[in-house]
Amino acid sequence: xxxxxxxxxxxxxxxxxxxxxxxxxxxxxxxxxxxxxxxxxxxxxxxxxxxxxxxxxxxxxxxxxxxxxxxxxxxxxxxxxxxxxxxxxxxxxxxxxxxxxxxxxxxxxxxxxxxxxxxxxxxxxxxxxx
Amino acid sequence: xxxxxxxxxxxxxxxxxxxxxxxxxxxxxxxxxxxxxxxxxxxxxxxxxxxxxxxxxxxxxxxxxxxxxxxxxxxxxxxxxxxxxxxxxxxxxxxxxxxxxxxxxxxxxxxxxxxxxxxxxxxxxxxxxxxxxxxxxxxxxxxxxxxxxxxxxxxxxxxxxxxxxxxxxxxxxxxxxxxxxxxxxxxxxxxxxxxxxxxxxxxxxxxxxxxxxxxxxxxxxxxxxxxxxxxxxxxxxxxxxxxxxxxxxxxxxxxxxxxxxxxxxxxxxxxxxxxxxxxxxxxxxxxxxxxxxxxxxxxxxxxxxxxxxxxxxxxxxxxxxxxxxxxxxxxxxxxxxxxxxxxxxxxxxxxxxxxxxxxxxxxxxxxxxxxxxxxxxxxxxxxxxxxxxxxxxxxxxxxxxxxxxxxxxxxxxxxxxxxxxxxxxxxxxxxxxxxxxxxxxxxxxxxxxxxxxxxxxxxxxxxxxxxxxxxxxxxxxxxxxxxxxxxxxxxxxxxxxxxxxxxxxxxxxxxxxxxxxxxxxxxxxxxxxxxxxxxxxxxxxxxxxxxxxxxxxxxxxxxxxxxxxxxxxxxxxxxxxxxxxxxxxxxxxxxxxxxxxxxxxxxxxxxxxxxxxxxxxxxxxxxxxxxxxxxxxxxxxxxxxxxxxxxxxxxxxxxxxxxxxxxxxxxxxxxxxxxxxxxxxxxxxxxxxxxxxxxxxxxxxxxxxxxxxxxxxxxxxxxxxxxxxxxxxxxxxxxxxxxxxxxxxxxxxxxxxxxxxxxxxxxxxxxxxxxxxxxxxxxxxxxxxxxxxxxxxxxxxxxxxxxxxxxxxxxxxxxxxxxxxxxxxxxxx
Numbered sequence: 001x002x003x004x005x006x007x008x009x010x011x012x013x014x015x016x017x018x019x020x021x022x023x024x025x026x027x028x029x030x031x032x033x034x035x036x037x038x039x040x041x042x043x044x045x046x047x048x049x050x051x052x053x054x055x056x057x058x059x060x061x062x063x064x065x066x067x068x069x070x071x072x073x074x075x076x077x078x079x080x081x082x083x084x085x086x087x088x089x090x091x092x093x094x095x096x097x098x099x100x101x102x103x104x105x106x107x108x109x110x111x112x113x114x115x116x117x118x119x120x121x122x123x124x125x126x127x128x129x130x
Numbered sequence: 131x132x133x134x135x136x137x138x139x140x141x142x143x144x145x146x147x148x149x150x151x152x153x154x155x156x157x158x159x160x161x162x163x164x165x166x167x168x169x170x171x172x173x174x175x176x177x178x179x180x181x182x183x184x185x186x187x188x189x190x191x192x193x194x195x196x197x198x199x200x201x202x203x204x205x206x207x208x209x210x211x212x213x214x215x216x217x218x219x220x221x222x223x224x225x226x227x228x229x230x231x232x233x234x235x236x237x238x239x240x241x242x243x244x245x246x247x248x249x250x251x252x253x254x255x256x257x258x259x260x261x262x263x264x265x266x267x268x269x270x271x272x273x274x275x276x277x278x279x280x281x282x283x284x285x286x287x288x289x290x291x292x293x294x295x296x297x298x299x300x301x302x303x304x305x306x307x308x309x310x311x312x313x314x315x316x317x318x319x320x321x322x323x324x325x326x327x328x329x330x331x332x333x334x335x336x337x338x339x340x341x342x343x344x345x346x347x348x349x350x351x352x353x354x355x356x357x358x359x360x361x362x363x364x365x366x367x368x369x370x371x372x373x374x375x376x377x378x379x380x381x382x383x384x385x386x387x388x389x390x391x392x393x394x395x396x397x398x399x400x401x402x403x404x405x406x407x408x409x410x411x412x413x414x415x416x417x418x419x420x421x422x423x424x425x426x427x428x429x430x431x432x433x434x435x436x437x438x439x440x441x442x443x444x445x446x447x448x449x450x451x452x453x454x455x456x457x458x459x460x461x462x463x464x465x466x467x468x469x470x471x472x473x474x475x476x477x478x479x480x481x482x483x484x485x486x487x488x489x490x491x492x493x494x495x496x497x498x499x500x501x502x503x504x505x506x507x508x509x510x511x512x513x514x515x516x517x518x519x520x521x522x523x524x525x526x527x528x529x530x531x532x533x534x535x536x537x538x539x540x541x542x543x544x545x546x547x548x549x550x551x552x553x554x555x556x557x558x559x560x561x562x563x564x565x566x567x568x569x570x571x572x573x574x575x576x577x578x579x580x581x582x583x584x585x586x587x588x589x590x591x592x593x594x595x596x597x598x599x600x601x602x603x604x605x606x607x608x609x610x611x612x613x614x615x616x617x618x619x620x621x622x623x624x625x626x627x628x629x630x631x632x633x634x635x636x637x638x639x640x641x642x643x644x645x646x647x648x649x650x651x652x653x654x655x656x657x658x659x660x661x662x663x664x665x666x667x668x669x670x671x672x673x674x675x676x677x678x679x680x681x682x683x684x685x686x687x688x689x690x691x692x693x694x695x696x697x698x699x700x701x702x703x704x705x706x707x708x709x710x711x712x713x714x715x716x717x718x719x720x721x722x723x724x725x726x727x728x729x730x731x732x733x734x735x736x737x738x739x740x741x742x743x744x745x746x747x748x749x750x751x752x753x754x755x756x757x758x759x760x761x762x763x764x765x766x767x768x769x770x771x772x773x774x775x776x777x778x779x780x781x782x783x784x785x786x787x788x789x790x791x792x793x794x795x796x797x798x799x800x801x802x803x804x805x806x807x808x809x810x811x812x813x814x815x816x817x818x819x820x821x822x823x824x825x826x827x828x829x830x831x832x833x834x835x836x837x838x839x840x841x842x843x844x845x846x847x848x849x850x851x852x853x854x855x856x857x858x859x860x861x862x863x864x865x866x867x868x869x870x871x872x873x874x875x876x877x878x879x880x881x882x883x884x885x886x887x888x889x890x891x892x893x894x895x896x897x898x899x900x901x902x903x904x905x906x907x908x909x910x911x912x913x914x915x916x917x918x919x920x921x922x923x924x925x926x927x928x929x930x931x932x933x934x935x936x937x938x939x940x941x942x943x944x945x946x947x948x949x950x951x952x953x954x955x956x957x958x959x
Contacts, residue, residue, distance in 0.1 A: 027935070027936055033935060036671050042939065047943070055646075071686065078671065079671075080650075082613070091683060
């Protein structure tokens with residue numbers, strides 16, 4: 001049976017640089033995100049993984065879609081570092097990506113879109129262009 | 131500057147060049163090589179590979195460019211026709227004349243062709259050069275059957291080549307044994323039997339009188355009047371030294387051929403040396419390559435340094451693989467009754483014959499024969515060559531230790547023991563390359579001292595010496611977890627336990643560096659789970675994804691749910707509940723290979739609800755997601771089965787419930803069979819229990835999957851209580867000492883001392899930790915609780931099972947199709 005085309009459309013993800021932010025989306029309370037882990041937020045049909053890197057006292061956001069097998073999964077990935085580079089590992093096949101640049105750290109497979117994150121009054125905001 | 135001319139560009143001629151150039155530059159010694167074949171030197175030992183891959187380049191000892199790079203003048207396709215000793219010149223068939231200071235005869239040998247009527251016909255071949263092979267391959271295209279004259283080493287190799295050409299192949303041997311110079315009658319019998327199984331037809335004790343046929347061979351007439359039909363003949367009856375040049379210029383030759391040389395490989399002309407198969411040393415022609423290399427070394431040594439090295443004869447031990455059958459002989463293999471007592475072992479079914487000859491006083495190993503299984507060759511040859519002491523029961527050497535003390539083979543080897551005979555490398559050379567030249571792996575040792583680069587038979591021993599030397603330097607290769615922890619899993623286990631560290635962050639702060647990663651986090655999670663058995667969702671972000679969500683993630687981000695069904699026993703009521711849950715949540719259902727029911731396609735948000743319904747019906751987590759105990763498979767046992775000896779179902783349930791939830795370096799599976807028919811396939815499990823007349827047999831460290839391995843018997847005919855005690859110890863010892871993601875089989879394979887040591891630890895309690903291991907296990911058992919239930923009862927934990935933190939929605943990108951009336955996930959993009 002052919003079932004290759006059950007999913008044929010994916011949202012388009014594009015990196016947003018801090019200077020390009022038009023909308024600071026109020027995502028959730030800091031406690032909604034696990035310490036040293038990620039949570040997925042939904043914004044206008046986009047799934048964005050937000051990571052609370054408590055050990056480094058840093059927040060990151062990337063597309064939730066792992067580009068390897070096109071799965072909405074990265075928010076459930078384990079985070080850590082390689083050298084000083086913060087990274088997330090996809091739960092499926094342990095492909096790792098830089099949380100800072102979105103770069104794929106294993107091979108030349110395409111990279112992740114990243115988004116700016118800010119935390120104000122225990123609320124997490126993610127930056128979008130529109 | 132000296133000028134050296136070498137006649138002959140075979141393996142030995144090449145090796146001479148190679149050895150010479152490592153000690154003398156072109157400014158010191160000018161080198162000219164003449165080869166009559168068009169190709170530069172190639173590996174004749176592996177000639178039969180030419181039949182399968184057909185590439186002469188693969189066989190070359192070195193490319194033509196090597197000679198240029200090393201400033202060696204190589205002249206191929208040119209035959210040297212005479213030597214003028216007074217003028218110290220040689221001339222060739224092209225009338226070229228070359229002068230020399232030293233002349234090396236490395237002309238080798240040609241095949242012996244017996245004077246049988248009709249050998250000069252087309253369709254009769256010898257087996258020596260690539261050109262011979264090309265001719266054989268060509269002729270075989272129009273042939274269906276072939277005969278090989280000669281059942282020696284080379285003849286059998288030729289026979290293999292002919293079988294590969296898909297010819298109906300016969301071997302005709304004059305002697306009444308195969309490989310008469312290496313094997314005794316029993317060894318020959320066994321080899322013959324094994325070769326016949328492969329389709330070779332072997333005729334022993336046959337004297338061939340004539341080759342008959344009209345222009346080409348059609349049949350062979352034997353002395354006894356018998357005839358054998360075959361379309362072609364390959365002759366491999368032995369070798370004749372190529373000493374014609376030497377004869378003509380008046381060098382001394384033996385009565386049966388060969389240029390007479392002294393211990394310095396000098397002929398009776400001090401400016402002419404002979405090496406390899408053309409040289410006759412002490413009445414002996416060596417038809418192997420290793421002694422030829424040694425002779426080359428002796429000559430290089432004389433041309434470049436003092437004191438001189440002598441050629442002291444050579445051990446003719448050989449190990450080879452003939453058509454997939456291992457054959458080896460070493461030391462004094464044949465000349466036996468006179469000098470010692472043979473011990474033999476023969477197993478026709480497995481095609482194994484082993485013989486060792488022990489000196490009369492029982493102290494020394496003189497030699498031996500191995501057919502069908504030559505893995506002990508290295509050890510045995512070293513023992514006989516170095517006169518090492520024999521173990522108390524010499525038969526252990528070929529039967530394997532049966533409870534006796536193992537030998538420290540490498541340790542008792544003397545420093546000057548020759549380990550690699552092709553390249554003449556001693557144990558001391560290998561030790562030096564590790565200790566002084568910094569080699570830490572096999573590849574660098576090979577590069578450094580060339581050990582194991584010839585035939586490769588010594589590689590296992592080279593590796594043993596490497597490992598032992600590293601050990602002696604305190605350089606044990608440690609498998610540290612990752613860049614964040616400079617500890618092995620076992621060391622981390624001890625640290626966590628002794629320091630009572632219960633959180634990953636605390637361990638990282640105290641003993642690690644950086645911020646952790648996807649390798650060390652699950653490893654530490656597993657260690658902490660094994661020791662403290664705390665709720666796994668407490669530190670959910672360090673768990674591997676399956677553990678984190680207590681379910682197996684599948685394609686498309688949905689999960690599968692497997693409730694525990696201990697021993698595969700289930701009531702109709704429970705079956706109905708599973709069906710109802712599956713219906714309600716739209717799950718694909720399948721019976722697993724481990725006697726359970728798998729429910730696929732559950733959405734993350736639904737998991738707590740699904741578990742809730744299952745828990746209510748009396749199910750609990752089957753830990754199908756964890757590196758932990760999975761199933762204990764069972765057959766139906768004595769309750770229903772007419773063959774069953776004991777109640778295997780009850781025992782399987784008991785064991786599965788005992789170890790449920792137990793976290794380990796990798797998944798664990800068990801099986802209990804009610805009789806030796808083994809319907810539970812317990813011997814392919816990490817632990818397997820099989821009923822016997824007297825009790826139970828306990829097997830451990832089996833493995834199905836990608837690298838199947840049978841479990842091995844740890845204890846036989848034991849009662850249930852003992853069986854459980856041993857299991858407690860075994861499992862906890864594995865959990866404490868295995869590297870992450872090593873199944874029990876892999877762990878055992880790497881365990882120093884293997885099963886014997888494991889037996890000592892578990893059964894004999896040689897480390898005195900039996901009680902401790904049992905107590906640790908009891909601690910885990912006592913603290914068990916169902917992880918699903920914990921989530922079902924805890925709203926705070928349930929909040930973790932959401933796809934979005936800011937929405938109750940399911941993942942909208944999830945998609946399913948259907949197949950045979952059930953759902954299936956979207957394919958990978």
